[in-house]
Amino acid sequence: MSRPLKSAAVDLSEPQDLTAGLIERLQCPPGKAQAFLRDRKAPALRVRVTANGAKAYVFEAKLGRQTIRRTIGDIRSWTIEGARTEANRQRVLIDQGNDPREVEREQTAERVARAKKAVAESVSVEAVWNEYLAARRDRWGDLHYRDHVAKAKAGGIKAIRGTRGxxxxxxxxxxxxxxxxxxxxxxxxxxxxxxxxxxxxxTATRLSWRLLRGFLSWCSEQPQYAKVLPAQNPAKAKVVREVLGKAKVKQDSLQREQLAAWFNAVRQLSNNLAAAYLQVLLLTGARPGEILSLRWKDVNQKWQGLTIRDKVEGERVIPLTPYVAYLIDALPRVNEWVFASPSLEDKMKKKAMSTPHKQHEKACKVAGIEGMTLHGLRRSFKSLTEWLEIPAGVVAQLMGHKPSATAEKHYTVRPLDLLRVHHEKIEAWILEQGNVYFVPLAAPNRLRAVK
Structure with missing residues (x-):
């Protein structure tokens, strides 16, 4: 039997034994967009040819009353036997009542899930931590964000302060x-x-653990990370909490009889900036960071008020009491900060001073007071007001504590002048107990110390 010419038409009405030559001769009939050549050995296999001459192996079968047609691949990528094997495989799925399209979709989904899980399992904590910070940045305050950055940062950078030598x-x-x-x-x-x-x-570790606990809770809500973590937050495990223990309630507070010694030691510090800061801290009851972040624009000499950047309400305004006004007025205006850093380098960078822990420790040692922290001065303010029977709501408002009662929260509104009546009474009593005397001059922001 002679070999058919390359130009000879292929009979598409009957199944054929597929050969390379037969497929090469296959052409789409004029006027049609595509045509199919059936295979005799694999009844579900077709060779599709389009009007532009593209050829591919195709699977075709019926599932119920629906005709399923799926492309296997280009004839240049598949052998005839390979195409037959694939067509027969899909035919077996049809015979079992399975839709090959659904089976492939499920397999693809499984492969994608495995790939995503592999990526998630290989990702570092640092990479996810940075993603977490970026996602939550707009919902956090500056201090909370800085805590996350500081507690996870690497060391080894040249520095002078806070490096334990x-x-x-x-x-x-x-x-x-x-x-x-x-x-x-x-x-x-x-x-x-x-x-x-x-x-x-x-203490720093317990704070870090709380930050980590929130981070892992966030991870459990992210589909790409939830599957690589246990169902229970690992940071909440009992074995972890037992090691960390509970923070002890701090009781450091200046007693009335210690005020004279404390004021005497603080006012003799060679660092006048630190001395002023420590006294303002005690007499306002503010948080240490709130006083450090005080700017000159926050000092209202006209209305005698201080605007405090508050972590609870955003900001609060408290009275600028006479002795605090005296201390602040004596400070040099180096930059925007009331308590500006005295170092030349920091002056160039326009930075606030560092927290004067060491100066306070030095003063307390001279005064014979042990274990007094900067936050203890805030605690002292609250404790000392008990001697004067100042309304609790007034003290809470001065210190920036949340109201503790419905009437206090929704019905009590205290103007600055009303707060001033109580605050000046508190300041005068504390100074009296500390043997600190001064005489206010005519101008409210010009005071003269009397020793």
Whole structure:
């Protein structure tokens, strides 16, 4: 039998034994968009040819009353036997009542899920942590955001202050965890981390743990990370909480009889800026960071008020009492900050002063007072007001505490002048107990100390 010419037409009405030559001769009949050549050996296999000459293997079969037609692949990529095998495989699925399209979709979904899980399991804690910070930044205050950054930062940067004599910054408590994979944050791993960190800095570690707990809760809500973490938040595991322990309630507070010694030691500090800061801290009851962040624009000399940046309400206005006004008025205006940094480098950068922990420790040592912290001065303000029977709501408003009663929250509105009556009474009594005397001059913002 002679070999058909390349130009010879292929009979499409009957199944054919597919050969390379037969497929090469296959052409789409004039006037049609596509045509199909059936295979005799694999009844579900077709070779499709389009009007522009493109050819591909196609699977075709019936599932119920529906005709299913699926492309297997280009004839240049598949052999005839390979196409037959694939067509027969799909035919078996049809015979079993399965739709090959659905089976393939499920398999594709499984492959994608496995790939995503593999990526999630290989991702580092640091990468997800940075994603978490970016996602939540707009919902946090500046201090809360800085805590997240500081507790996870690496150390090793050259510095002078706060390095425990190492001359370089110390890595945050969370930094060792940043190098792990997210899937490795197990209760066992976190327990070991807590054991190491609490040995040297228990308070910072407990704060870091709270930040980490929130981070892992966020991860559990993200589809790409939820599957690589346990159902229960690893940071909440009992084995971790037991290692961290509970923070002890601090009771450091100046007693009335200690005020004279404390004021005497603080006012003799060689650092006048630190001395003024510490006295303002005690006499306002503000948080240490609130006074450090005080700007000159927050000091209203006309209405004798101080605008405090408040972590609870955003800001609050308290009276600028006579002695506090005297202390602030004596400070040099270096930059926008009331308590500006005295160092030349920081002056160039227009920075506020650093928290004067060491100066306060030095003054307390001279005064014979042990264990007094800067936050203890805020606690002292609240405790000392008990001697004067100042309304609790007034003290809470001055200190920036949330109202504790419905009437206080919704019905009590105290103007600045009413707060001033109580606040000046508090200041005068504290100064009297501290043996600090001064005489206000005619101008309310010009005071003269009397020793």
């Amino acid at each position: 190492r001359k370089e910054t110390i890595a945050g408590p969370l930094y060792p965890l940043m190098q792990l994979k997210l899937k490795d944050l197990t209760p066992t791993e976190l327990s070991a981390w807590a054991e190491r960190e609490t040995a040297n800095r228990p």
